[in-house]
Amino acid sequence: MRRFSILIILFAFIFTPVAAQQEAPQTSLNHYIEFLSESSELVIHRFKMLGDYQEDVSRYRKRPDYGLRLPSSGPLEEYYYKKALGGLGVEAAKRKQLNAGLENVWQVLIKLDETCKALETYVRLRDYERDNLKKSDALAAEMQSLFERYAHDKNALYTQIRQIYAGIQNRAATDPYIVTENAMGEVIAAQQRLLEALPYYLDEETKAEWPVALVRQSMLDDEKALATIGNTASQLQYPASDMVGTFKSALVSMQDIKRRALDDHNFAAQQSARHGNAVYLSLVEQFNHDMLEFYKAFVGYSKPGHLLLNYPFFSPVMKAESSEKAAASEGTKPFQDKSFHPLNVKKAAAPASAATIKTLNQYIDWINQSLRQMHLLQMIVRNYQSSAEYYRDPAKAQKRANLSYSHEDFKLPSSEYALLLGASTAIPEPYRKSVTGQAGVLMDVLQEMDGLSIELISYTAEKRYLQDRLKRSDAILDRYLVLFDILDKKKEQLYNDIRRIHESYPNATPQSSWYIAGNAMLKTMDNGHDVMFGMRDYLRGETSKLPETTNLRTDSRQLIADEYKNMKGLQRYGRNNGLCPYTPYEDLGGNAGRFAEKVEQYKPESSGFAAHPYESFYYFYNNELVYQYNNFIELSKAGLLKTVNQPDVFAFRRTAPHKETAPPVKAPEPPVEKPADNVAGVQTNHAEIPVVPQPPARQDAAPLTNGGKPGPEAAAAPIAQAKRDTVYVERVRVDTVYVDRNAQLQNVTRSLDGFAPNNMVLLLDVSSSMNSPYKLPLLKRSIKSLLTLVRPEDMISIVLYSGKARVVLKPTSGSKSAEISRMIDLLQSDGDTDGNEGIKLAYKTANKQYIRAGNNRIVLATDGEFPVSNEVVDMIRENARQDVYLSVFTFGRNEHTGQKLKKLSELGMGSYAHVTDASADLQLILEAQAKKLAGK
Structure with a gap:
């Protein structure tokens, strides 16, 4: 028996190399690609780490008490490196060349890892306090150099891999798998060329030209590729055929990033490298983890009949700081007007093509x-x-x-x-x-x-x-x-x-x-x-x-x-x-x-x-x-044509030059009769408040009004009849706030005319308990009633707290009411309630989009109470003092009797309402009418 065991072991030793030699060349080559992708992931992690660290350094230079932090990078992983070395599917001479290139890449990774750890140690020892960041700058510069060296050596190794692959590929050029591989490869190569041409600056304050024309041309090339990329899918077997569509969707996502990048590259974005850096990282992420992953799935599903080659992840590099200077402005040149003769339109004999209809609607x-x-x-x-x-x-x-x-x-x-x-x-x-x-x-x-x-x-x-x-x-x-x-x-x-x-x-x-x-x-x-x-x-x-x-x-x-x-x-x-x-x-x-x-x-x-x-x-x-x-x-599916909006031709009117008059003599203030201590949940301060002279009312006067809601007749009422408490707010950005609630929904005007711009964060409970005709449908209806009135200056955000709290709609202008409405249509009841995290995220969103003297308001919509931490209670109270209010809407067949939500609305200096079928169309409109423009 023992002799038999020894024979088995000897048999394994003898035939293991033989089995390894039976590995297909393409498989061994893909081991090298796998190593390059995994090592590129490591480089990207270090790349982002250095970017975040540089932000901390910039902040530290301004505020030395801030302190620096750098997370631990951990050990360098050798698994994929050894796996690539062990591949015996490639003949010995070519394998020797590949391994030499592999070793070059590995040595760069080791050096990068050592440099990162040196920087981590430097930060942990707080040596930056002793040398004024001198070594920090040297290590950061060395890391930038290593990013570039890694990209160079990685590309050199990949070029060798492609050359060997081309020599062993024996399929006909007309083979649908080869045709598809080449078509996808052309798209991948085009994206890589763009990424290599885009700059990324470690110092985000760098002001330099961004290759707008290059991105625009890449976007147009993508449009052409999208028209042809899926033509061979019907000739492929499932599931490889299905990957063609997913690869195409990845290209659409790349296209969307480029479109947003072009539109967002306005004058404000051109003042620093932040916009370009963000676009660069977004494209790298989309390229590596979407496009190349789908391509890799196509390669995997093409086996065993077709052994194809993967593509390695893209690795980023940092551009040297620019010394470019912005050209001096020479004034704005008037546009060149042109006259066009009326079109001589003739009746066509056949219907228009789908492409023509699509273009006309574009x-x-x-x-x-x-x-x-x-x-x-x-x-x-x-x-x-x-x-x-x-x-x-x-x-x-x-x-x-x-x-x-x-x-x-x-x-x-x-x-x-x-x-x-x-x-x-x-x-x-x-x-x-x-x-x-x-x-x-x-x-x-x-x-x-x-x-x-x-x-x-x-x-x-x-x-x-x-x-x-x-x-x-x-x-x-x-x-x-x-x-x-x-x-x-x-x-x-x-x-x-x-x-x-x-x-x-x-x-x-x-x-x-x-x-x-x-x-x-x-x-x-x-x-x-x-x-x-x-x-x-x-x-x-x-x-x-x-x-x-x-x-x-x-x-x-x-x-x-x-x-x-x-x-x-x-x-x-x-x-x-x-x-x-x-x-x-x-x-x-x-x-x-x-x-x-x-x-x-x-x-x-x-x-x-x-x-x-x-x-x-x-x-x-x-x-x-x-x-x-x-x-x-x-x-519709009938080849119909959309129509155009109409502009507000009276939105901007020229005014005559303002003639200042002598300031009025300040009359002594009459004694203020002490009202109730709490009006609609607003804590009042009856201390004497100094009068600040205000400019005369104007057509676009900044809103200077209440944290509550005025009635529609408030503007027309004689001043002598208007008795309001004055709420003193400490924050400089807040003006005087008046309280004038209209909780009975009487005579609510369906218009935001004369009301301040809104920064409204809709904090929505879409947990499974909201799945009722008296809940989620009424909530959607309430929001859509407001969307018919919102203006471009109104900003709407949506935060959900079903399951994990998340922002599903970033602050969006009222001019995009269709986009907001589509998001509302997608809301579904599911998951559990996490109210505390939802409130925190809502306040973070509201403060990020804060509108000075506007109606900054969070509207919490829910069907029941939930535990609220002391931390969140303090946050609500403090933000109310900072002119960010919290209103609470409850939903359900019966009005809620609990007091916790009502207490939250009082702390948040907002309103509390139970929304019914009768009030759904008006309740949220009232929240958007919470502040009036001056003079209204």
Whole structure:
């Protein structure tokens, strides 16, 4: 028996090398690739560690009491290195070459690991306090050099691997697996070239050029690749065939990052390396852990018939600090206007292709995005204009804080524009030149707007207003007024031409319910458009009569009456399902009648209101009519065309120069009658508060009002009748706060006209207990009622605390109400409640987006009480003193009798309400009306 065991052992020793030699060459080569990917992960970890450490160093240089920290890196893993060395599938001579390259990479990793550990020891011993970070800088520089050396040696080894792989690959070039491998490889190589060209700076304060043109071209190349990458999937066996689609989705994700990167690369982002660094790391992460992982799965599923080669992860490098200097501004050049002859549109014999319909709708989307950006600038320059007036007198301006200007949220829709030009080849040649030319002029107008804002930034920073008494400022604001009007008129011409091109084609499915219902809705939209423009003319004084609304009222009734005939055969999913076509159809029918009624009942407002009356029509038309119509078109399968929003043409108006008058004599303050100690949960302070002189009311005055909610008649009530407590708030950023609650929901106006900008964080309980008709559906309805009114200056965030607390919607402008609405549609009841962490995350989100003198408010929506820690209680109390309030909404068949949630709302100086079917449409609107603009 013992002799038999010895024979088995000898047999194993003899045949193990033979078995190893039977390993396929591709398998051995993939061991080298696996090592490179794993080692690249280690390098990326060190790369990010150094970036975080450098932030701490920068902070330490400013505040030496801060202290430095550096986590332990742990031991260097040898497993994949030894596994690659042990692969015997490659012939000896070539294996020797590969192992030499492998050893080079391994030695760099060892050196990088030693350098990291030296830095860790240096930080742990706090030696930076003794040498003023001298050794820290030397070690950081050495690590940067090692990142670059690693990337070089890794690429050299991979090149050797590819050469050997090409020599052993014996499949025909037409083999679908080889064709797919090559197609994916071209996409991967293109992404690598872009990553190698993008800079990453260790010092984020570095100001340098970012390769915009390169990213734009890469994005356009991706569009071409997306059109062809999946053509061979049907020739592959499952599950390899399925990986082609997932690889394509990874490319779409890369494309999305590039699009956001281009649009976010505005003037504010260009002032440092933060934007470029963030894009770089996002692309590296997406490339390594999405695209290459899906490719690796394709390779794995292609076995055993096809042995393919993997790709190693990309390893980042750091660029040397830039010494580039920003070019001096030479003023903003006016856009070059062009005239275009009316299109000679001819009826087409055949329906338009899907690509043509898609491109025409891309034009509409781009116009709407341009209008959103224009409206944002209207708000910004309106606020600047009112502030600038107080700096017209240099002597008095010297005594004030510096005048400043910023348009950091303004973003040119450059990515959509680039994609639009690329897709325009789908439009027939006779029309293409005109529509692309018109789009180019609109883009030039937006670029001039951006340039004027950039000029205002340097103008205010250099205090040139003290020398020229706002002369250049006035010229820029006058120019803005012209540009806003030009963009409005030119977008209308472009839309009309796009629509004429669309209508020149016969519809492919004229009998479908999508087409029949869409046409009926378009007729309503056209009449709504006429009413909207009639209201504009009336408020401009160009006509003496309100617009006729008979046709719009008729359309509204007809849409409702013909619903089941028009929508026959279309599936109804329910109002809470974002894919249900009945919801936008029904809403447009009802809203059209409401719009007609709104116009008919219009009466000129009394003087003293900050907002122009057109504003409410602007929001209603875009959110209640255009949004619903475009939502239906997006759901349809009938080749229909969207429509454009309309701008608020009265949002920015030039004001006459402000003439300061002598300050009024301060009258003695009357004694304050002591009210109840607590008004709607707000702790009052009856100490005497010094009066701060305020500038006169203006069209865009900053909000200076309450932490509670005013009634709609508050502005019109005589001052003598307004008895309010004054709440003293310590924080400098907060103005006087007045309490005036309207808990009975009486006479609530469905408008945010005259109310302060909102920074509203919706803290939503979507645990499984919320799955009831009296809970989650009412919550969704309440939020959507507010979305019909929100303005671009309103910011909405959503935090969920079902299971792990998480932000599902970062602060989003009201101009993106459709995006917010889609997020609401996706909410589902599931999981447990983690209220404490949800509240913490909500306050973090609210403070990050804080709006000075705005309505900074967290709305906690839940169906029941939960334990709250002392830490969270203190956080609520402290934030309320800092002008961040907490309101609580409860849901359920019966009103809650518990006192904990009510106590939280009192601590948070907010409201407490039980939401029912009767109050769901108004309750959240009331929270958004919690602060009024000055003078309201």
